[in-house]
Amino acid sequence: MTKQIGPLVCFDLGNVLIKLGPPIHLYARADCRAEVTSLLELYSLGQLSTNAFYERLQCFMVWPMSRSELQEAFVYTRLPGxxxxxxxxxxxxxxxxLELAVLSNINEAHWQYLQKLKVFRHFKHAFLSFELGIKKPHDDIYKLVERETLRCGRDIVFFDDREENVLSARRCGWSAFQVPPDNIVxxxxxxxxxLGLL
Structure with a gap:
């Protein structure tokens, strides 16, 4: 018989706990924005190192930007608080x-910045696409969370701003909710x- 453990409360980051500022695409040449999207996809799946990402990204900018200028635009302007x-x-x-977790399609540079913030000491688990090599809404990422936390189905409460991620989580039996970025709390x-948790 499986031992009963308490619920897991799982959060997305961008547009849920963290505000999102202007995307890096705004700094890229108009004819290169599709390439920037592809580059971001590779980086968020951990298929590029941070150094390689910044080196490639520099090629697509409207004007030449130093590494520190790129970091300012990509990290600090994108993640204002x-x-x-x-x-x-x-x-x-x-x-x-309550046991807390992060489940996010995120890249290494963004997580390196966010994980230093004090509030993240309260999270027992961080499931991050760049470390796992898979992203929401793929079912495998939800199954991985279940294996790692010894929870399944409605034992996991999940909050995300994107409908496709919420629907995939619900297909796995999770108690998943889409939250509006302007009123998430x-x-x-x-x-x-x-759910009787507050």
Missing amino acids: FQNGSEALIEELSALG VAVRRNLAG
């Missing part, structure tokens, strides 16, 4: 003893309360 109230929400959920609290 937390969504309103999201830090306090995570502190509260952690204080309640209210949506998360409402859904957790509906």
